[in-house]
Amino acid sequence: MRKPLIAGNWKMNGTKASVETLLAGVVAGAGAIERSEVAVCPPYPFLQMAASALAGSSVRLGAQNCATAASGAFTGEVAAPMLADFGCHYVIIGHSERRAMYGEDEAILAKKLAAAFAAGLTPILCVGETLEERERGDMEKVIAAQIDGIIALCGIGAFGSLELAYEPVWAIGTGKTATPAQAQEVHAFIRARLAGHDAAVAQKVRILYGGSMKGSNALELLSQPDIDGGLIGGAALNADEFLSIAKAGDAATQ
Ligand code: 13P
Secondary structure (H helix, E strand, O other): OOOOEEEEEOOOOOOHHHHHHHHHHHHHHHOOOOOOEEEEEOOHHHHHHHHHHHOOOOOEEEEOOOOOOOOOOOOOOOOHHHHHHOOOOEEEEOOHHHHHHHOOOHHHHHHHHHHHHHOOOEEEEEEOOOHHHHHOOOHHHHHHHHHHHHHHHHOHHHHHOOEEEEOOHHHOOOOOOOOHHHHHHHHHHHHHHHHOOOHHHHHHOOEEEOOOOOHHHHHHHHOOOOOOEEEEOHHHHOHHHHHHHHHHHHHHOO
């Protein structure tokens, strides 16, 4: 049984005041979470604040992106060793917003994964199809290419040391959640694809679902055999709502 991971991706949201409140709420409620692992991924400027607030709690810290290089003349970039230095455990790599808005392709993502591993971080690698791709009947082709591209560049072994997130682009921030059956189908497809290379890695890797997940739909999604957690956007900006998803993770593993 894979332990559920409930990770909040705060995206580019928050002020010092709102982040302080959110962190305090998450820390206060996290003690009641028994079987799920909880993590939050704030924007870079809040990492120090978050590391302090989370110290002594079970909540892990993550970042939303990292540079391909470990240091140097890359104005505006943030390197993986800096994230590790600030107490990050996770780093999200290849979110669909970065793929779409910043042109991140498999070649770039492979470099970011290597940078994250070298810094001792655990990447949360995101994959997912757009609505147009799904409606064209290309969902499997797109997901397979995203997975195969990373296997080709990083090796199947990389999937033994990372978390995956399936985030259908059409479900992100739209309120349109994939049905549990739709999500399970893709998660099973991903696991089978990995099993074609290494059965043990495929069994081990956690595959999180992301896309309009909230307290009211989390239990059904997290009860699917191949859904091992959630990567939560909007609902992670409210501590009670976010923790209700973690509680659903607990309930799903009972
Ligand atoms: P929403 O939960 O806001 O749909 O965002 C999902 C997501 O993109 C998490 O990375």
